[in-house]
Amino acid sequence: MEIYAVGGAVRDELLGLPVKDRDWVVVGATPQDMLERGFVAVGRDFPVFLHPQTHEEYALARTERKTAPGYAGFAFHAALGVTLEQDLVRRDLTINAMAKDEAGAIIDPHGGRADLAARLLRHVSPAFAEDPVRILRVARLAARFADFSIAAETMALMRGMVAAGEVDALVSERVWQELARGLMEAKPSRMFEVLRECGALARLLPELDVLWGVPQRADYHPEIDTGVHVMMVIDMSARLDAALPARFAALMHDLGKGLTPADILPRHYGHEVKSVALLEAVCERLRVPADCRDIGRLAARFHGDIHRIADLRPETRLTVLERCDALRRPERFDLILLACEADYRGRLGWDERDYVQARSWRAALAAVRAVDAGAIARDTAARAAAARATATESEARPDPQAIARNISVARVAALRELKAADR
DSSP: EEEETTHHHHHHHTTTTTOOOOEEESSSSOOOHHHHEEEOOOOOOOOOOETTTTOOEEOOOOOEESSSSSSTTTEEETTTOOOHHHHHHHHHGGGGEEEEEEEEEOOOTTTTTHHHHHTOOOOOSGGGGGGTTTHHHHHHHHHHHHOOOOHHHHHHHHHHHHHHSSGGGGGGHHHHHHHHHHHTTTTTTHHHHHHHHHTHHHHHHHHHHHHTTTTTOTTTTTBBBBHHHHHHHHHHHHHOOOOOHHHHHHHHTTTEEEEOGGTTTTTTTTHEEEEEHHHHHHHHTTTTTHHHHHHHHHHHHHHHHHHHHGGGGGGHHHHHHTTTTTTTTTHHHHHHHHHHHHHHHTTTTTTOOOOHHHHHHHHHOOOOOOOOOHHHHHHHHHHHHHHHHOOOHHHEEEEEEEHHHHHHHHHHHHHHHHHHHHH
């Protein structure tokens, strides 16, 4: 039995980066050998085991054969005679097809170290084209390693895969998993630019793909192109260290601009409502988690209002806060504000601007939350009780909406006072 560290752990170690997860390949062992050593079997399609102490994954060396379209259409073969070299040749990129033995020696049959030095993402073999998930992985690695380029022959292979319909066979959960991971990388725009270059973005996210070439007003968007703007926004969300729901909202916030009639460009009247409808379709298709969907929906609908807080009446400010459920869930409202800040600063020459609107909204929320709703409810109830003592039954009948109305009046008054103080 021989054990080798493989894949991303070897790559990151050679790059001098922290190694988060380690994967291992075992040569010369059977599943029974692994079980007898205390490993726990977890693989469904091929033999993968968890180490009894570290819980890291150990896979038996294996080969694979394409049997059907899509990423799941493979037959795997793991046996005592499968070599390390046979296992490595089935991997996606040369920089991921290296191994390290127990003595620390690097096994590199496909030039991975040279490609690391050249900052190049290059496929190992033509078998790359058999698994469409690899398109997503390459795009995600481009977002992680922003100074790496993609080999021309690898990009050509990816284009051919898209043209052959391989991307259409991907299941929603896997697409979302890779997109979410790419959004959390240091330069997420690279992922979407790579997907667009090979044609996969038009298949996976056509609502996003159409934004390139759609103009915006240069006074608000010096970068003009909507697609370029969205890429700047998601990179700004990464710079702000935003959580995934805010980054997803940054990606989705302007989808409606792709539906703007040509005769009114570069203005985009009502694009917020259109963006919500398109976002809902994306979330349903890709089975996006509820937290990302909800933050995305609210940011898409209200980012224009949030940017324009200085121009909003107190009544409108309260409506925005209530529609965003900011009083009950202020932490979620913070994510919405973060997505809006990324939108505001994700413009050509605006990246260092101070997003004062976020402070204004937090002050507005604090003013509204300072209103003692309980006291207003008690006072309203007491007044209704007093009225019942002196009025006829019909006149004294309590208004079920009176408490809510009085609380709203008090909150608007607090916002009006805050706005007056800001002048």
